[in-house]
Amino acid sequence: MRRGWFLPIAAALGFAFLYAPIVSLVIFSFNESKLVTVWSGFSTKWYAELFKDPQLLGAAWLSLQIAAVSATMALVLGTLAAVALVRFRRFKGRTLFSGMVSAPLVMPDVITGLSLLLLFVAMESLLGWPQGRGMLTIIIAHATFCTAYVCVVVQSRLSDFDRSLEEAAMDLGASPIRTFFDVTLPIIAPALVSGWLLGFTLSLDDLVIASFVSGPGSSTLPMVIFSKVKLGVSPDVNALATIIIGIVALGVLGATILQLRARPKKARP
């Protein structure tokens, strides 16, 4: 097909649109002036400022803990759900189950947050658990919606999976559990890693759900950022954003390189 100019230009403009705001944010994080928009010289003082803010550091630590735990829980639950959906062709309530797994993906955050908060309040008055709200309730909430994402990622890997590999292992004398650990797990491992990373970043990023289900004294990083941002643009938020974007970019880049290397090369002639 003849290639026109339209597509490349449209794509280039689209990518410019996606990246220009981020790039300007990164540039202005190194600005000397407190005025975020007027360039007045290179400086890293806002980064230093960042590490003097105990509230910010505390929130960041809390968010990292929550993200790690909820991503791990979501990894287990999402993988099990994916196995059930891909491997068990027919079972009672399959439609309901697959609906429950995929609905959190698109459910507006405000609904998810409100519903979980109301559940926790009702449970507390009925069962006395969970007592108050804080880290635990945020973890539960994040694990729930991250499960859906992990499930999607693992599901697509599992449906590409050649079942005869597992049959071959069993044929050679491995029990089903042995087969799972020797063959299935190593092969779907890349999907598990990316599922976990996805859950981790989504949890780290969530503002709305955490705002509903957190309690006093358990403000996550996005909650702190949001309250700062509402007051206007501030250079230390720029610095914080640059750090987060840098870490994520490195992570995604690393994961992509890993995946490209792990991909089977073409067979030799």
Place this chain on the structure above:
Amino acid sequence: MAKKPQLAIDTRPWRDPAAKPFVRIKNVTKKFGDTIAVHDVSLDIYKSELFCLLGGSGSGKSTLLRMLAGFEQPTSGTIEIDGQDMTQVPPYNRPINMMFQSYALFPHMNVEQNIAYGLKRDHMPKGEISDRVAELLALVKLQDYGKRKPHQLSGGQRQRVALARALAKRPKLLLLDEPLGALDKKLREETQFELVKIQESLGVTFIVVTHDQEEAMTLATRIGVMNQGEIAMIGEPTDIYEFPNSRFVAGFIGSANMVEGVVTEDEPDHVRIRSAELGCDIYVGHGVDCAPDQLLWWAIRPEKMHLSREKPEGLNGANVTRGIVEDIAYLGDMSVYQVVLDSGKHIRVSQTNSVRGNPDAITWDEPVFVTWGDNAGSVLTV
């Protein structure tokens, strides 16, 4: 059916009614929901056989193989191996190994690890494992490839690793699902003979599933032709080709001319069939289990017929008809003539090109006579 020649000393256990089968499949049926994949199949396979299950896609051959391996449970019927009922035994406890159509080599393990996998599951001592792996690598001529990963191998090499892995545990029975299906034609022909050699030297019983009739003919001691979940015929390759038991088998294996006819003479030593399609009578030199006036079919291979310009002397006033050469396919060693008979029926006759550049060869649009011997064709009632 014609009498088969009997050898003085028969090494073929399936011809000995007292021989004990190694694998005994009894009345096995497998349903998936409402569809019947395998229907009431009974089959005996003997030690050291190389048995081919031959059939088109959806004929149930793969399902039967998977039931032998234990990946599918028969809906009814039993499978015995060496006298033991295997129906309830899970695949990992069966003394059977399988070579998969996709080879199913573990992509995250190298060649040695793949071959050693089954041995490790048996808790074989480390030293013995490495000896066995080396021995198998030598058997499949891949000594220098032990540390390679499957994706670094060619198709033919992968196929040999899969074979080595399946043989590693010294199974008494090896199942092979389209073992040569993924190889190109030339490699396939070479590998066929290698496979037979390995099978004979190890004395392992092989059950091979294939859709390729040439492959089945080359490899097999016996062939089971499958059609729509049932066994259509079991026999040695020559039986299947020369003495098909049904129109399906005659048409499925090789090419055959098939005509309809009516029995006009039914004697113990011969029958005569009148065929309007053929435009003549067919004289069959042996008795056939049939009734007078019965409608039946007669099948004949193209190479069992002969073409001539002059009418040959009548063979009991039958077995000769006339037609016009409509088309010729020159294949080098032989030519296949398409002859249209007076009835409009087309038949194919192949003639060996024994004379080089024969200027006198029968050519397009020539009127010709087609003849055949008393026992050249098969009378089929189903």
Place this chain on the structure above:
Amino acid sequence: MTTAHEPTIPPPRRLRPWNAVERRLAKVGISGRVLVLLAPALWLLVFFLIPLAVVFGISLTTKQFGRPPYSPLLTTEGGTVQLTLHLNNYIRLFTDNLYVAAYLSSIRIAAIATIITLLIGYPMAYAIARSPDRWRNILLMLVILPFFTSFLLRVYALTGFMRGNGVINQFLGLFGMPPLVMMQTDFAVYVGIVYTYLPFMILPLYTTLVKLDTSLFEASADLGARPLRTFLSVTLPLSLPGIIAGSMLVFIPAIGEFVIPSLLGGPETLMIGRVLWDEFFTNTNWPRAAAVAMAMLVVVVVPIMLLQRAQSTMVEK
């Protein structure tokens, strides 16, 4: 060959520990299968489905002071259990102009933003799908990368871009043009939605477009269709599942969006997610917030079903 029977099958092997565990579980009727299914099913039941039911229940109560700040659904008085349902929250939803306007404006903003996203995302997805193999993965990664960076920070980056003295206006100033007022307008909300949800549009579009066989375009051109005609009669219909899936992935969350209207929109930018938030956090009217959520759920149910259908056709292909 001998026909004598020789024992060739080894005696049953020593049971491995795993096998023993499996057997013990199987004895009480628990197979691995049931365990695999049960854990996620129970979790999602308790923390996804039941919460929605709780929201519905509380939407039928009324605000009161105390903890929790809503009237009980069930009261026991002298041995009789009494169920009290308040419909006033729903009645208010339909009679109070604020709510009706908020719903309508949410749907309008989400729909317009979805169409803009589609118009920007389609050429990008198409360009990526038609790009040479070695470029494709890099371009895809560039699309996914912002998706991994913080949503909140990306919205924040936009504020720096569109403010009165932001990057755009400084750029315009270079040419002597007057600054534009962009922040705190509906326009900023559109930009925000398009900007943050663009990857959600591109990915499903790319998935359908990349699977299209190039010989289809060649066949169409061969049969005499001009490029535009080919696009309209071949490419567009075949990429419809991707269009629907991408649009719904933008539309559904955009309806309930809270961060974008509250950071980029003005005080008059009405969106239902923001109304719910204020109802809950500012007015602490939990029952009203619950009713708003139920009504929002009704609005997104149809798009969710559309999405599911589009996704299943994409999987089949």
